[in-house]
Amino acid sequence: MRTRLRRILVAAVALLTATAALPAAAAEGHNRQQHPSHGGLSATIRYTEYGIPHILAKNYTDLGFGTGWAQAADQVCTLADGFVTVRGERSRFFGPDAAPDFSLSSAARNLSSDLYFQGVREARTVEKLLAEPAPRGPSRRAKDLMRGFAAGYNTWLEQNRVTDPACKGAAWVRPVTALDVAARGFALAVLGGQGRGVDGITAAQPPTTTSTAAPDAQDTARAARELLAADTADMGSNAVAFSGTTTANGRGLLLGNPHYPWQGGRRFWQSQQTIPGELNVSGGSLLGSATVSIGHNAKVAWSHTVATGVPLNLHQLTLDPADPTAYLVDGKPEKMTQRTVTVRVKDGAPVTRTQWWTRYGPVVTSFGASLPLPWSSTTAYALNDPNSANLRASDTALGFSKARSTAEVLGSLRRTQGLPWVNTVAADSGGHTLFTQSQVLPRITDELAQRCSTPLGKVTYPSAGLAILDGSRGDCAPGSDPDAVQPGVFGPAKMPTLTDAAYAENSNDSAWLANADRPLTGYERVFGTIGTQRSLRTRGAIEDVSAMAQRGRLTVRDLQAQQFANRVPAGDLAAADAAKACAALPGGTATGSDGRAVDVGEACGVLAAWDRTVNTDSRGALLFDRLWRKIPAAQLWKVPFSAADPVHTPNTLNTASPAFATALADAVSELRAAGIALNSPLGQHQFVVRNGQRIAVSGGTESLGIWNKVEPVWDPAQGGYTEVTTGSSYIQAVGWDGSRCPVARTLLSYSQSSNPNSPHYSDQTRLYSQEKWVTSRFCEKDILTSPGLKVVHVRER
Numbered sequence: 001m002r003t004r005l006r007r008i009l010v011a012a013v014a015l016l017t018a019t020a021a022l023p024a025a026a027a028e029g030h031n032r033q034q035h036p037s038h039g040g041l042s043a044t045i046r047y048t049e050y051g052i053p054h055i056l057a058k059n060y061t062d063l064g065f066g067t068g069w070a071q072a073a074d075q076v077c078t079l080a081d082g083f084v085t086v087r088g089e090r091s092r093f094f095g096p097d098a099a100p101d102f103s104l105s106s107a108a109r110n111l112s113s114d115l116y117f118q119g120v121r122e123a124r125t126v127e128k129l130l131a132e133p134a135p136r137g138p139s140r141r142a143k144d145l146m147r148g149f150a151a152g153y154n155t156w157l158e159q160n161r162v163t164d165p166a167c168k169g170a171a172w173v174r175p176v177t178a179l180d181v182a183a184r185g186f187a188l189a190v191l192g193g194q195g196r197g198v199d200g201i202t203a204a205q206p207p208t209t210t211s212t213a214a215p216d217a218q219d220t221a222r223a224a225r226e227l228l229a230a231d232t233a234d235m236g237s238n239a240v241a242f243s244g245t246t247t248a249n250g251r252g253l254l255l256g257n258p259h260y261p262w263q264g265g266r267r268f269w270q271s272q273q274t275i276p277g278e279l280n281v282s283g284g285s286l287l288g289s290a291t292v293s294i295g296h297n298a299k300v301a302w303s304h305t306v307a308t309g310v311p312l313n314l315h316q317l318t319l320d321p322a323d324p325t326a327y328l329v330d331g332k333p334e335k336m337t338q339r340t341v342t343v344r345v346k347d348g349a350p351v352t353r354t355q356w357w358t359r360y361g362p363v364v365t366s367f368g369a370s371l372p373l374p375w376s377s378t379t380a381y382a383l384n385d386p387n388s389a390n391l392r393a394s395d396t397a398l399g400f401s402k403a404r405s406t407a408e409v410l411g412s413l414r415r416t417q418g419l420p421w422v423n424t425v426a427a428d429s430g431g432h433t434l435f436t437q438s439q440v441l442p443r444i445t446d447e448l449a450q451r452c453s454t455p456l457g458k459v460t461y462p463s464a465g466l467a468i469l470d471g472s473r474g475d476c477a478p479g480s481d482p483d484a485v486q487p488g489v490f491g492p493a494k495m496p497t498l499t500d501a502a503y504a505e506n507s508n509d510s511a512w513l514a515n516a517d518r519p520l521t522g523y524e525r526v527f528g529t530i531g532t533q534r535s536l537r538t539r540g541a542i543e544d545v546s547a548m549a550q551r552g553r554l555t556v557r558d559l560q561a562q563q564f565a566n567r568v569p570a571g572d573l574a575a576a577d578a579a580k581a582c583a584a585l586p587g588g589t590a591t592g593s594d595g596r597a598v599d600v601g602e603a604c605g606v607l608a609a610w611d612r613t614v615n616t617d618s619r620g621a622l623l624f625d626r627l628w629r630k631i632p633a634a635q636l637w638k639v640p641f642s643a644a645d646p647v648h649t650p651n652t653l654n655t656a657s658p659a660f661a662t663a664l665a666d667a668v669s670e671l672r673a674a675g676i677a678l679n680s681p682l683g684q685h686q687f688v689v690r691n692g693q694r695i696a697v698s699g700g701t702e703s704l705g706i707w708n709k710v711e712p713v714w715d716p717a718q719g720g721y722t723e724v725t726t727g728s729s730y731i732q733a734v735g736w737d738g739s740r741c742p743v744a745r746t747l748l749s750y751s752q753s754s755n756p757n758s759p760h761y762s763d764q765t766r767l768y769s770q771e772k773w774v775t776s777r778f779c780e781k782d783i784l785t786s787p788g789l790k791v792v793h794v795r796e797r
Helices: 002-018 029-033 060-086 090-094 110-122 125-131 140-159 178-189 194-203 215-233 393-402 404-417 446-452 458-464 537-549 556-563 569-583 601-609 619-632 658-673 763-770 778-785
Strands: 042-048 054-056 236-243 255-261 269-277 279-286 292-294 300-306 312-320 322-329 332-337 335-342 351-357 380-386 422-428 432-435 468-470 498-500 503-506 589-591 595-600 637-638 651-653 687-691 692-698 710-715 720-729 728-735 743-748 790-795
Touching: 029 140, 029 503, 042 060, 054 060, 054 537, 060 110, 060 140, 060 178, 060 790, 090 110, 110 125, 110 178, 110 194, 110 335, 110 351, 125 446, 125 503, 140 178, 140 279, 140 393, 140 790, 178 393, 194 332, 194 380, 194 446, 194 692, 215 458, 215 728, 236 300, 236 422, 236 432, 236 537, 255 300, 255 422, 269 743, 279 728, 279 743, 300 404, 300 728, 312 687, 322 556, 351 658, 404 422, 422 503, 432 503, 446 468, 458 468, 458 601, 458 637, 498 589, 498 692, 503 537, 537 556, 537 569, 556 728, 556 743, 569 601, 569 651, 595 619, 595 658, 595 728, 601 658, 692 763, 743 763
Parallel strands: 054 269, 312 468, 687 720
Antiparallel strands: 042 054, 042 790, 236 255, 236 503, 255 720, 255 728, 269 279, 279 292, 292 300, 300 422, 312 322, 312 380, 322 332, 335 351, 422 432, 432 498, 589 595, 637 651, 687 692, 710 720, 728 743
């Protein structure tokens, strides 16, 4: 095998010398690349259709170099913006009051983002993690990838001109260091913990007057539920693995459908990475990452879904009556540590603020506007985020990339424990499946929560999974498991895990119904709920994939069909009843929320005739969508949820509720006011605009329960849904046929490049609109015979 791959490497280099054409992003600086100087890092990049790079290198540093170079070629402005963020320099270049894109934290303003990330830098947090020996810290291979990535990014900047108007000529597009690359990984790790509390961390200041204000328990629990649910609603995913018992050839199948932002720093970017004899993997990488985040190799495929585990907890501090910056632990006062940070500001004087840190983590005074945690004369709250000690995600990804089976995927998770906020679903060529919620969580057992929760925590923990522990007791700190890589977190043995089920599926609900016939139970509340209502997307997904498993003889084509089936579970449950109730309205009218009578007669026929899908040619889908969004969730159903039938309850639209008729009237009025016919094809009014041209988009919103989820922006003045914020992103359908090459189809919904001048700005978006796929070119024979093959050799100077 090693000999064969070395020959392939030689063949690829030979092919380079005969290649006349380079990809558009590489064309500038072409002459210099044709005659590179000796020495330095280097890689060979073979581009196939749709600008997908296949990066060939002789070691991990060179692989990182080629990856950084190729990512910069497609995404230099987005990458540069993220590096400005982790350097704490957004206020310097963009002003303190502008908002970041929320890809690397939840900071509402550049100033709070900068205060946090500059504080991380001054505390040398990332450097300390890099210095930790593996497995607690990153391995040498992971650090080599980071170092190479920075060098590749810098080499692209040195050898090319930026043509993307988003940052052309901008002073903030500058060379980076390996530390910047690692800091970006740190930001992603703490996204669900410290990253969620950035505004509250940087705004926390000791009280100047005597006060005992305390948050309301019920309000706090409700806000926590909404905050944690928003993560999966805005950035969720679907994934399903089928075992060999369900497939046509006894081998596994995997369909991954992550729902991630279509713009900004949390986009995926597609590539293949090869070190002959060492590593060979294809898939999607989160921007700024030197490893494949979701992908496949010759033997195994995996995807991730945002998990329900709560990766943080709070410690309620009892303050020293004489000093609000000191807190009591076992009766003894401890002084908080001050972290004073200064941030440069565009067109203004530098801003200096002090952050306050404790043995548990930073003092935090809010999670957004809806969840205040006031620092009073008697009480403050400290945030514990175990992922602030986790820089291991790259090693987990490398383990996946080199795995030969689902057992080895699980082994990588147990060895590295690097995933902060996602589940893993995997299948392999041997016919095995895996679901596991192996994520880094504070070791909050139900027993600890029962023993140590404050009165506020006794409400938030069972309701939302957010533990608020008594910080005045040393025995209330999270404990440690003997198999955990770091203290204070659960070890692998405690992770909800399902192996070799006929299907293993997750759509961002808890692990409970990863397979409805083999429910997972017995895990702690911090991982998620058991026996509670599932989302419509989970219910629809389980209906679909369980039916597929029962039908059997599955192939990759069945996965492709599932991705674009565009069935609307909400429509199947409610559209017929809605049409009947509409037809029964006296005089064919309903009263809108403004008190006006609306003729809804036409809507009744449109709803009745609708095919219950959100294909671009579906007539009635838009009307049902607008109607569904206007009915309060609490008034939707007649039949309530039953844990005995969680896939099919609740059900039966509550058309007797006045809310239904009001929502119908408002939906009809809204579409007519926008000049949109009630039976218009969905694709005429759900689209994105790229280079002035509309591209129709199928799919639909979270509450409709659609597998092919998109979250579009409603702008009726411009024609309807005119952009997508999040949704189906890097999609892969993978199987095996016994040959050396996996059978894989992929699709990057928003395409490889954010640069409107790139030929790969919207080419895959058009494929997505047409429900077409890219055939993965994984094996060398397929890469080298690509009709669009373009090869470039890149070298550091």
